[in-house]
Amino acid sequence: MSSRDTSRPVGTVAVWGTFDLDNFGDHLFPRVTEQEITRRLDGWRVRPFSPFGAEHPCRMDGGFIAEALGDWSPVRVEQLAESADLTLIGGGEIVHFQDELLAGAYHTTPQVLAGRAPSRFFVDGLGDYEKDHPVVWNAVGIPFVPDAEKAGMIKDAVSRREYTAVRDELSLERLRACGVEGDVALVPDLGFLLDRLVDPKVLDERLRYLKFMGWFPNDRPAMVVQANRSAVHQVAGIAKVLDWALDEGIVGDVVLMETGPCHGDDLFADALQQKLPTRTVHRLPGGQPPEDILAAIWGSAGVVAMSFHANIAAFVYGKPWVVLDLSDQSKLRALADTMGHPDQRGTDEDTLANAIRAAFGREPDPERLRGLQAKVDAHFDRIAELAMRSWQERGGDAAARIADLTRQNNLLRQANQQLRKRQIAERRVLVDRVEETRDELDQLSARWNAAVDEINNRYQHDSKELQALQNTKLIRWSQPLRSVYGRIRRSGS
Template sequence: MAAAVDGSDGTVAVWGAFDLDSFGDQLYPRITEDEIVRRLPGWTVRTYAPLGWERPCRSDGGFVAEPLGERTEKRIAQLAAAADVTLVSTGIRADVSPWFVDGLGAAWERAHPVIWNAVGVEAGSEQIRDALAARRHISVRDEVSAQRLRDCGVSNDITVVPDLGVLVHRLIRAESLRPRVDYFRLMGWYPIDRPALIVQGDQAAVPHVKEIARILRWTLAEVLIADVVILETSESGFADLLAEHLDPNHTYRLPFGLPPEDVLAAIHGSIGTVATDYHATLSSAMLGRRWALLDTTDDHAELASMLEEPTHRATSTEELAEAIRIAFPKQPDPHRYAPLRDKVDTHFDTIAQEAERSWIKNGGNSEHRWADVRRENAQLRAAYRASRLQLAAERRQLLEHIQLAANGTGLAAIPAEEIAKLRADSAELARLQQTKLIRWSSPARRIYGKLK
């Protein structure tokens, strides 16, 4: 295991299927990185996928993963030395890469923890049982996944963590989403003066296209006023087929291969989604939009249960109209999901603690952080001193003008540009006091002051 570099922070490796053109596969590394650096400022997050940048995809949006490469002892040693902890953030299936199940191997994992990062498990196996035998932290996204692990003989503690997508609302701010929707409108992909209803379907929905189109026509006639925006999160041909059965004057299409930020913008700008995709549905709920889920494969019962809206899920097209009729008149309340978000926050807190523990064990030293705090504290003191001097001078100037006014000269004698300057300076000081540097460094400065 390579020693930590002096004067640097640690590294978290995140492994997953991030080289696939899929909304979910591209969404989760972003959420994971955002939450890691939120807790461990200054740390590096490195993402890996089986082929990584050797298999570029349209929907990565420039978020390119490194290749895991061939599973050899040399490559395992390189990956173990490149980070302090590794998170596996992908679904565990029968055909999944051995990297995601076997990790670094028991010998390397004594000093380099490998943690399942709230994964979904489609099936257990003896290989999974043996690989997990020595791991301290195993987290899955639902009880079904936990039971599949128990059924295959996993005896370790298993933590059930809500899907990481419940934190999607933090990934990109609302004020950053709106300009993206404006761009969609400019490109003719999104309605300008009518509400948008996002409709998404995958391969499983293709045989039901005519029925889905019929239900959508009923929805737009009887339930709500909107234009359909067809969203493709995977290549299935669904969008082409559905468009043939809808009114072209009230139907729009977003191109395939949009990065997750654009997909989230499209959902955020809409009144809701009718979708087959797990991640599109979850995002709609977390962004405070209405949703109805068509689950013809019966794979997403746990999602509807987690969101506490089982009646919004339809397992057939016959049930879809009723799910829409129930779901869309309601006013969504994303704040109801605060307990789910708290559980995921606790999960990431545990990961951050484990990462720091591993980093220190491998030679990491946080002394340089105190040096940074001391340097920033000195800069802040200088800035405050200058602000106080400027404020005192401005107050003296203001008092002089007030005295002139009391003597009958009046405020009219004060030049307009000078008043404007005083207001601007006051606003600048207020902005300075509200900056992240001032607010976030407050605890560190208090601690530093006590130590001083």
């Protein structure tokens, strides 16, 4: 790229991650990132990239489709460096080297995935091109410490970056174990900004849709439950605890939700439904877009889930949350700590029962939420500063951008004036039509009242004639004969 490239009037931020998997959390990261970047950098583009992108269609993307990173190669890295002013990697636990773990989720072979080399993209980023193109880990998680060679790659990648962010203390400890010594920001997961992502009116509308489809109870509280295939062998114990909880005062129905079709959530839901034969159980089918999952949590009485981001959503919406952590995962342990209540994490039947009792007996903690959100906001503020500086250094012209915004503002003003004129004209037409309708209604009302009066008058006249007829001698004297005649006819029939 030339030192003075004015072909792009606005900047571009690329965000890399596994956004092409059928998993709830993975589809939140690019949405939240785009929302927060465009709030700070008006008019900027946010381009999501994933290992396969549109080559691996998934049901949960809701039309938010990532571009393909493609196979790793020096040429591809150069193309990606040229396509944006700053690159974000994550969130999620994507800083590792075990690409083969993703083969099943992508429905491909380890060999094909090795060619894509997502770990090389996610760890090494843009390599030497990072001298002129900032790369930032976007509050990522680090699931484990790699061997010495891979740890060295992580250390080298972090050392050449001005700003790095991980999402919890455990990830920071693992970075330190890789030999990273510089400053690393601790930034809570991006999901703590979920309350800005979907308007409450939209959530209410989506919830009505879920109820219409029969996937969510209409008039009873709902306890949302979720886990994946790893919990199937423990489903009997989970059902026992849920039965106890529902008997002990958490009145409501069970909604089985699938947040990770690629992790076998349906297998767990099938098994648990069979273990709750006396309960009313609803199923939210797998593959629903994030908006529907958020709506179910928004409308629930509480959540018992293995899903990292289902628990975060419940916390953000002020709902009781219980982390179902039967495998004692470090990320779920860290999550419960981050949200302030380690005792709301269940690792077996006893701790799960205690966690439910604790969660459903507590009030929401908006003060803690605001503190977590402030940290995520500071993270995006820093990213916006880095992006703006990079854009200017790569040829972005702030004065030209201001002029372009001024031009857009003038066009919007003109459009608004035209809209106002049209609204005024339409209002006049509407007022005239309303007046005409009122006149028509008045005429109809008058005709109706006249018809009612005529019917009442006729009724009164006919009633008087009938009364007069019944009082004549003929009617009175013939009554016995008419009674006998009536009995004869009835006996004959």
